[in-house]
Amino acid sequence: MRLTRTLPGATAAALLLVAATACGSADSGGSSATGLNPPDLKAQSTLGKTEGQVNLIAWAGYVEDGSNDPKVNWVGDFEKQTGCQVNSKVAASSDEMVKLMKTGQYDAVSASGDASLRLIASGDAAPVNTGLVPNYKDVFSGLKNGAWNSVDGRMYGIPHGRGANLLMYNTEKVTPAPTSWAAVFDDASKQQGHVTAYDSPIYIADAALYLKATKPELKIKDPYALDQKQFDAAVALLKKQNANIGEYWSDYLKEVSAFKSGDSVVGTTWQVIASLTADEGAKVKAFVPKEGSTGWSDTWMLSAKAKHPNCAYKWMDWIISPKVNAQVAEYFGEAPANAKACAQTSDKNFCATYHASDEGYWKNIAFWNTPIEQCLDGRTDVKCVPYAKWVQAWTEIKG
């Protein structure tokens, strides 16, 4: 709030507040519950003429046209080959992606699992005819028909890549080497003030995943389908963890600097951050603990109101074509979706480092999903805690 802004409005706002408090607090707004029965939208059956342009919403680093780094450009060739001019908008969070998609001005979005179900349920995302995307056949089977990108066997997008949330620790300060997520939960007090965690409500699922392994009496099956009791247990665990947290991270450069200086010594990370931190000389290791882990998988989804659907289909095929998928995966630091991409990476060990084709590795990863009232694990006798409540709880956990 800058002074120039508040001075003139001050009196009016004060008067309004008085009026509002006088009006009392008798009525309460109605809230509507929405389950997952998406509107019945049809996928197109044939590709038409390209429209000359396509509007994309993407994570930073997914749609590079050389303007950030002249050597990083996979948009130029796409534009030349298809004649579709690419207009892209970088979004900073899943929530922003959802909001932008609602404007109807965009044709496709690279949505993570914590956004995709919301887009499907609200009818903002349309089902995709995978037959119109030739490269789809080479996508790893573990990414097809996931709970986060399909409904009843119908794909609502084309998988782009995936990554796991790893446990990173400073090998000098954390001894003996941890094997379990207990290092950031039950044993976190050993590193009081130097524990870090991902700053997002979806991190509650990490606590649920740990409880799934350590507290069987809670009967957690899916960390994204928590009834009130399970949810409360996860929140309580995170509140306890908060006492030992040094800082939460959301921006990955912040985590790199914290591990480098020693302000953080143990906490969640992504492979790309771990590699960067190690490159900068910090003594760190990152791995999937014995309980398994959470992870994310991004999907290119098509807007139900797309004005340039044919160009959007061309883009979805292009971004998972072996060469481009390898480029974007290496640039961003994630496992590519296309199996053939592994032959195209500049670092021959890339796919091994990121476990791209190791389906056994991904079996232990619970990919981000959107918690909704209808339990995603199939339970019908209880109601699950929806994402909006997760957001609220996250504020309370941080205090």
Add this chain to the structure above:
Amino acid sequence: MTVVAQTAGRRPTGTVRRLAGQLHRRPRLRLALLLTAPLLWLAVLYLGSLTVLFVSAFWTTNSFTSEVVKVWSTDNFHALFTTPVYRQVILRSIGVALAVTVLCAVIAFPVAFYTARVARPKWRPLLVVAILTPLWASYLVKVYAWRLILSEGGLADWMLKPFGLSGPGFGLPATVLTLTYLWLPYMILPVHTALEQLPANLLDASADLGARPGRTFRSVVLPMVLPSVAAGSVFTFSLSLGDYITVQIVGGKTQLIGNLVYSNIELNLPMAAALGTVPVVVIVVYLLAMRRTGALSSL
């Protein structure tokens, strides 16, 4: 031909003249034309956006799709007053703003006293420029510099080590420290101006009447400079209350009002609006309190 050309050339001048004459004879019309644009700006952009903010605080959202539902309800304000975490964060934010303001005042006074009265007159403008220089650097650069200073093994740790101490680390103290650094020039400048305008003969008179420096300070300098300290505090207080980036970078796990607004803005716009009215109300109260000191007239 010359005559025609002359009259042709003169005609527009004639119109302008007539208009000018009209305006001269009608002061009200003149005033209206002068003020319409800025008043529209004030009413539509400033007051308008504040009104929209306040009105949207009474709406709700669909819990799944997070679309704004335009149904009137006071739920958001009810949650604001009854949820312990909101109360805690609001109090913490006000505390940070007050602490930053007090620290700025305490540091600014001696600095301004030096630049305004002790330093040689030819150096004074240069010293003022030196105080203003940090304002030319990017906000983010300065805050990240503080992150490096306060990080483990950073400058703060290194300097305090000989005394057996360590730096404050990231957290609330680091936030207060960094915000104090950021907003200090806004406090020094008004205090400097006030001290500069302090008539020297008042100080002489005080000394002639037998007052010691301490007494002169309390009875002569302070009462005359206090309004400008209050004026500076309006800046430091309001700037600190609205800040949410510094605390993200050096605040560790600390949350302030701005962070709550930010975390709600995408999914629950009405709640963000309700939270956003808090600093507005706090600053209105603060300004009303400051008006009593006469600070606003010396801004």
